[in-house]
Amino acid sequence: MSDSKPPAPSPRTGLTDARLRARIIERSAREPSPTRAQFSLEQRVVLSLVVLVPLLVFLASGGIRVGPRPERLVIATALGSAILATGVAIVGIGRGRSMLGRPRALLFTQVLLTPAVLFGWRALLSACYPKMTLEWVERPGLRCFTLSILLACVPLVGLLWLRRGSDPLHPRLTGAAFGAASGAGAWVLVDLWCPVGYVPHLLVGHVLPLLVLIALSALIGSRVIAVSRGPSTLMER
Amino acid sequence: MATIAAKIGQGVGASAAQQYERVIPSAAIQSDTERANAAMERYAQGDESAFASVYDAVAPRVHAYLIRQARDRVVADDLLQQTLLQIHRKRATYVAGLPVLPWAFAIARRLYIDECRRRKTDALWSARDVGEDDRRAWALPDDEVATREAARLVEAELLRMPGNQRVAFELLKVDGLSHQEAAQALGTTVNAVKLRAFRAYTAIRTVLGCPLEPSAAGK
Numbered sequence: 309m310s311d312s313k314p315p316a317p318s319p320r321t322g323l324t325d326a327r328l329r330a331r332i333i334e335r336s337a338r339e340p341s342p343t344r345a346q347f348s349l350e351q352r353v354v355l356s357l358v359v360l361v362p363l364l365v366f367l368a369s370g371g372i373r374v375g376p377r378p379e380r381l382v383i384a385t386a387l388g389s390a391i392l393a394t395g396v397a398i399v400g401i402g403r404g405r406s407m408l409g410r411p412r413a414l415l416f417t418q419v420l421l422t423p424a425v426l427f428g429w430r431a432l433l434s435a436c437y438p439k440m441t442l443e444w445v446e447r448p449g450l451r452c453f454t455l456s457i458l459l460a461c462v463p464l465v466g467l468l469w470l471r472r473g474s475d476p477l478h479p480r481l482t483g484a485a486f487g488a489a490s491g492a493g494a495w496v497l498v499d500l501w502c503p504v505g506y507v508p509h510l511l512v513g514h515v516l517p518l519l520v521l522i523a524l525s526a527l528i529g530s531r532v533i534a535v536s537r538g539p540s541t542l543m544e545r
Numbered sequence: 546m547a548t549i550a551a552k553i554g555q556g557v558g559a560s561a562a563q564q565y566e567r568v569i570p571s572a573a574i575q576s577d578t579e580r581a582n583a584a585m586e587r588y589a590q591g592d593e594s595a596f597a598s599v600y601d602a603v604a605p606r607v608h609a610y611l612i613r614q615a616r617d618r619v620v621a622d623d624l625l626q627q628t629l630l631q632i633h634r635k636r637a638t639y640v641a642g643l644p645v646l647p648w649a650f651a652i653a654r655r656l657y658i659d660e661c662r663r664r665k666t667d668a669l670w671s672a673r674d675v676g677e678d679d680r681r682a683w684a685l686p687d688d689e690v691a692t693r694e695a696a697r698l699v700e701a702e703l704l705r706m707p708g709n710q711r712v713a714f715e716l717l718k719v720d721g722l723s724h725q726e727a728a729q730a731l732g733t734t735v736n737a738v739k740l741r742a743f744r745a746y747t748a749i750r751t752v753l754g755c756p757l758e759p760s761a762a763g764k
Contacts, residue, residue, distance in 0.1 A: 329600060332626050336596055336633040343591035347637030406729050407639065407648035413734075474635050476648075476655035477732035535655050537627045 351470060358466040362459040366497045369455055375503025381437050385499050388429050393492035396422050400485035401467060408477050415478065415485045422488040423518045426495050427510060434505025443506045449513025452502050456517035459494035460487075464525055468532050476535040483529015484522045491518035577602055578726075581645040585632075589639040600629060603649045606720050610650060613715060614657050624660060628653040646722065647729035654712070654730065695753060702752040706745055713738050714745035 342350070374382055399418045403409050410418075434440040467486040475482045498514060584598035607628055611621035631652045632645075639645075703711050709731070716727040717738070727742075728735045 328622055328625070329597075329604070332604075332629050333597055333600060335626065336630060337593070339630065339633065341634045342637045344589045344637045344639070345591065403640065405643065407643045407645070408651050408729050408732065411734070412732055473631075474638060476631075476651040535631055535652055537656050537659060 354466045354470055358463040361462040362494065362497060365455075365458055365462075366501065369501060372500045373503060377440065377503045377505075378437060381433060381440065382500065385430055385433050386496060388433070389426055389492075389496045389499050392422075392425055392429065393489075393496050396492040397489040400489035409475060409482055410485075412478050412481060415481045419481070419484045419488050419522055422492055423515050423522075426492060426518070427515050430499060430505065430510060430514070431507055437505075440505040441507065444504045444509065447502075447504050447506075447509060447513075449504075449509045449511075449516075452498055452504075452509070452513025453517050455501065456491070456494045456498050456514065457520070459497055460490040460517070460521050463490035463493055464521065468525070468528060471533050473533070473535055475529075475533045479532075479534035480526045480530040482533050484526035486529065487522040487525030488518070490525075491521040494518075494521075577606070578644060578646060581649075582642065585636070585639050585645045586641050589636045589641075596633065599632065599645070603632070603645060604629065606646070607649050607653045610715070610720055611653055611657060613719070614654075614712075615660070620660065624653060624656050627656050631656075644726060644729070647726040650716065650720070650722065650726075650730035651732065698752050699749055702749055703745070706748050710741045710745040710748075713741035714749075717742050718746075 372382070396418060399410060399414060404411075409415075431441075464486060467490065468483065471482070471486075495514060495518065502513065504510075504513070581599065581602035584595045584602055587595035588599055604625060608621060608625045611624045611628075612618060615621045615624065628649060632649060703714070713727060713731065716722045716730060717724065722730065724735045724738055728738045731738060
């Protein structure tokens with residue numbers, strides 16, 4: 309029976325016939341796709357917007373507001389949360405050494421830990437200073453909630469745009485990681501803006517928007533980041 | 546020529562998994578991987594002619610995988626086209642030096658899963674026979690009767706086992722991916738891939754009448 313083996317090509321190369329090859333190559337030639345240089349330009353523009361727009365929104369909202377907080381507390385909270393946010397962004401946005409992104413477990417950990425660690429850092433530091441965790445009746449956290457969402461939405465949209473249709477493995481989790489990363493970035497700015505360290509305020513105004521962003525971006529990510537098929541040209545032949 | 550049958554059956558069912566035999570020497574795998582990565586890098590930089598090289602390095606293995614999964618040549622052809630077009634559309638995001646094959650396999654797998662969901666006719670698909678041409682793609686039997694019977698057993702066992710074990714086994718033993726590459730393609734850990742493949746391997750050995758000895762199984 310081994311005589312009936314196709315002679316020249318190996319079983320592997322014999323799998324795809326020339327017509328299929330020609331058709332796919334021809335189809336790809338008809339459909340333009342950006343090269344790395346073109347994409348790099350798009351990436352630079354989007355990333356610039358991702359950084360600049362939240363900063364402009366932040367400045368338009370009043371910028372840094374120290375309030376009754378000691379300066380050391382402001383610097384410590386902002387510096388700590390900035391370092392954490394950078395780590396969160398590196399894990400959440402970077403792909404690591406694979407075209408398929410970070411492992412599921414790492415993304416899951418990032419998504420779970422981001423709100424907890426940021427909240428813990430702010431609450432712990434505020435508790436170290438007298439009167440910094442007192443209630444502000446007129447500040448339940450709604451303005452912080454709105455500002456957090458406003459600051460994070462442009463980075464989130466930018467990240468989703470850059471990675472659209474690219475994740476075949478876990479688009480929902482990647483989306484959630486983007487939400488955590490953009491929410492963490494917004495957290496740093498809101499930390500500089502908001503002098504309230506009252507725990508219920510932090511939960512409503514700072515943690516809740518982060519959770520909303522994670523949930524929302526997971527939902528959007530499962531549709532936008534996921535690899536999806538284009539129109540078929542072979543099935544109907 | 547090392548075959549899966551020989552490895553699994555060690556004589557008893559040597560002909561069995563010849564249906565699953567793939568002639569992929571390790572040097573060829575290495576060369577395929579490097580060729581695919583180099584071609585993809587050129588293609589990402591804008592060399593349009595490199596797409597043919599990417600196709601030649603990636604398509605045969607992905608196509609074989611899709612034929613095994615879909616059990617329908619036309620569907621496999623279509624999914625292969627979609628997979629290659631995804632790579633084409635996202636060529637700009639390719640990072641130099643990163644492996645292309647796990648990426649291609651992961652895209653193919655995702656598209657296949659989506660196709661199954663879209664049609665919602667998994668049972669109908671499974672009932673379809675793989676065409677003779679497709680069978681020839683992976684192996685040709687040397688001993689008709691024994692091979693067919695044993696191949697039927699192996700195939701039935703592969704269909705019976707959980708999908709994650711089957712896919713892990715096939716990516717490693719049939720498509721020749723490394724543990725690392727298979728883990729990336731499946732979005733799981735290397736240990737999980739090893740465990741799934743080992744379970745599949747054990748089940749196939751059992752069905753071929755040569756179960757692993759307890760001491761070996763315990764390792």
